Amino acid sequence: MPVNYEIRDGIAILTLHNPPVNGLGIATRRGLVESLDRACDDDAVKGVVVTGGARAFSGGADIREFNRPEASQEPTLPTVITAFEASPKPVVAAIEGMALGGGLELALGMHHRIAASGAQIGLPEVKLGLLPGAGGTQRFPRAVGLETAVNMIVSGTPVAASRLADTRLFDAVVEEGVLDAAIALCREVAESGATLPRVRDWTIEHPDAEGFLGFARNGVAAASAHYPAPLKCMDAIEAAVKRDFEAGLAVEREAFAQLLASDESRALRHAFFSERAAGKVAGLDASVVPRSIDAVGIVGAGTMGGGIAMNFLNAGIPVTLLELGQEALDRGLATIRRNYENSARKGKLTAEQVEARMALLTPTLSYDDLAHADLVVEAVFEEMGVKEAVFGRLDDLAKPGAILASNTSTLDVDRIAQFTRRPSDVLGTHFFSPANVMKLLEVVRGKATAPDVLATVMALARRIGKTAVVSGVCDGFIGNRMIEQYSRQAGFLLEEGALPQQVDRAMEAFGMAMGPFRMGDLAGNDIGWAIRKRRAVDSPEITYSRTADLLCEMGRFGQKTGAGWYDYAPGDRTARPSPVVDAMIEAYSAEQGITRRRIDDQEIVERLVYALVNEGALILEEGIAAKASDIDVVYLTGYGFPVWRGGPMFHADTVGLYNVLRSMRRFAKGLHGDAWEPSPLLVELAETGRSFN
Template identity: 65%
Template sequence: LGCHYRVALPGAQVGLPEVKIGLVPGAGGTQRLPRVVGLELGLNMIVSGNPVLSEKLAETKLFDRVFDAGADLVAASVEFANSIADVRPLPKVRDLKIDYPNAEAFLQFSRNTVKAMAGPFPAPLECVECVAAAVTKKIEDGLAFERERFFALAQTSESQALRHAFFAERAASKVPDVPSDTPTRTIERAAVIGAGTMGGGIAMNFANAGIPVTILETKQEALDKGLATIRKNYENTVKKGKLAPEKAQQRIGLITGTLAYDDIGQADIVVEAVFEDMEVKGQVFRKLDEVMKPGAILASNTSTLDLNRIADFTSRPQDVIGLHFFSPANVMKLLEIVRGAKTGKDVLATALALSKKIRKTGVVSGVCDGFIGNRMVEQYLRQAFFLLEEGALPEQVDKAIEKFGFAMGPFRMSDLAGNDIGWYIRKRRYAESPELVYSPIPDRLCEAGRFGQKTGAGWYDYQAGDRKPYPSALVNDMITGYSQEAGIERRTISDEEILQRLVFALTNEGARILEEGIALRASDIDMVYLTGYGFPLHRG
């Protein structure tokens, strides 16, 4: 923007992304961009931080030439430079005026809109103020104002948190003993075992990336239901205007179903997404070992089970890896990549590359019960259940943690995921780790058949067709009744205590995971919670 002339090829992405790390564009970006593309477009680009294709800006003063597709950029640029070499005086963006009718009214409207959407982040509103300075001040004064706001924002905890996340996401793809030039395996065809909610979501990830995928089920009814759900998901995305109808049909066309293992044998990768039970996993992986071609990657979507045991069900443990997707798998950004003791380096490198191709944030974890995310969330939930025993109720706990910035409190989260999942894991824990102490309250909830939204009742009550949680008098009575039965004198628990006990439970377990080498670095643990568990981004 400080150049006298600017040229581009079609397809070049142009943007000022600084707002995404909690800053305003520096070096005059907020002052110059509105002068060349206009107030409205310039403000939108600066506040959103999203790139725009060069051809869409060809009619603005940003570019003096957008060359034809396929042109030699250097040769065309030199030719253009020669054509204007003698032009004097040289054009300067700073000399352009921003002409917009009733600019102040537009800016005030923008302030109101951005303030409502920015949440806890100060940078978007500061972007509006900087652009307003471009309209109302001389260029020197506008540049000085922008510089002052830039350095002020750089000191905020929100910007520091966003910058931490920016670098953490890039660090997550780096594994010390797997260099960037490690050969990867070709992934041109995929398969998924299981057409349930998770299996269907995983299949959609492959289709969205243009990779044909076959879903294997044991019964036609389950397969038909799974494929119908996938189609409905795509149709809903089209209705929301987020996907063109022809694109949706193209992706649906990449997903096929089968009841026969022989039909998936030539896939380059297969992801198992069956019930979370070691015996069931063993049956599946023994069969995969028989039918999958040599060199195929055998992946498990297990969320807690020992991947090394799963790998040992096969004669090729070097090809086995954990790919733990988070529900809904077609939406959630996190992909925990679990590296087994015998997982090949090329398999790990391929999984990391695949995570980028399917637009996930891949985080590598070692093998332990629950890996990174679920191992930490178990301690978080244990504390939440103890709080119930001592005097809190589900609604208070959820409100306290959501006020801090979590997307969802522990009890709303459990109702969404299904309380029976945690119940199944606790039953395994009672046998394997009898020294761990758990509150019996969640077990009593499950014994009453209150599994969450899917049964219309969990920690909260739900009404048909309505996902809104309503506090349950029955559950609250059960909680207070247990406290009385256990001889626990209930007390008033502050929101601050709730917040500290839940967040410190995560922090302490995260420290143990790091100490044991399950996570490669502290920032990897942060990425798991930012992208998979709704930890508030602005908190760092």
């Protein structure tokens, strides 16, 4: 039963039972109303307490029902709230764990509320491109005050109940015994015969509500250019201040309906579900038991190795960090400490926490000190010969059952596994730089990787706060294989008539965190140069613009050399257009006999994004990615693709695959048309009116 019913000394206790967060789906909503009616019809019952148990009062509406018939089936959440609000017997919410979104709106419809001091309270709907749609924008300002309500609703950030203890939201905030306190309050109210309070009847008091709303609206508008929900929240809150309750509810409901149908909200909901779905690996039986990871070894104390180490230290897992030279080891340790001390200066860590994490780190110059590790992550130079030497050593000394992982970003994990006598214990763990900051972890499953090895690393990813996506083995895996086509098109655009600043400007206007040329300068253009040299041998049929190689031959590797696609002043990361680079590009076009033309921003965006989409479709066909949403997660969390567009595959669905294919066929008639062979999967989906997701 989604709602358990019991009577304790004349008080009906309704306990939500819909794990994991007591979502308010249709069965739970019906259970609540039926239980309330049962309590009201029983003369022996004097009052009602609603609880979700110790873990969660309610995490809110079941968003899986959005745009499905269940969402509008009665009783809807507003109907449930109205029923509790109108109850002739007192109703008290006993809040532990969390009351978020619709869960908080449900509690606001009750007569009284008692919360545990640490319970998380909030209305996070804006993070899904929505607003609270069951009276939250109307009741919450009445309960906590206008300014607090605006800040919490527009940001979607929850706070501990103790932060709201001095507002009218709670009758009491307690350290323990929430349910007992709620029962006692309910009995006291019932026996007193006092009028039952309704939040909807309270007034919103503020010395200058109109001035504050105007100020807040200006700030919200400046910070939410691509997100309509925050300003819609402001509209609904303003209606709560200026209109009566029912009129305010009407504004809220109309805004909710508009947002629910918006592309932005659909994209944000897609991203939300996709991230959770990424952890569900096809073919991996739920009965597989992960191995224990109590100690980690890392080979390489450079930028990646040090950043990877910090992930484990942050989770309380001891790390042994190996380098072959004392100077490199000392440099790596100093960088880790400096990163932690910078966090402490910003108030994110205490000095004690810094020392506790550093105490978990053991530096070494000897491979033998890795023999106790349950997991060893190799983070050395991206060259197969170097990987072979490392994995040969690890194979000789690692204990039986230890997992051996390569942080390679492009190389063949199956070949790396063959450098050992235990290929079933080998897989790829592609962290993204900076590894202690970026959320994405591509987990590369080799053909011999054991199921429990994969399960272990996926569970470990959650433990260290990463979003893990499983990839099969291919050159570049999911993310870098796709970005290769994106970068190829960017280079071709330079040959045909664009300049780096125009391409970057167009992609950043589209919403990318950084355009391809600024990204190259940040990462180091020599990295791409090395990959192209390798691919010239491995895949000579793939053609590239020579402009990127010419740039590197000039020694312009990016920010680290003070010059790349752009010029940089010492100590300043501002990208300034370079006349030298522009001249090089134009000279190369002339040398190739290419007449440069005007290229508009729409063509730039479509060529770069559809190159991602087409390669993503090939990755799906080949089984490198299990589902299109996994590709979207990779790009949303690792490559700066705009969240409000939902990822490249979702964006293609939004545009319409028919339109994507039509554009690609137009590009195929251009100068570099051989790069536009459409994926058979894309063709099939486009011609049958289907989509990736």
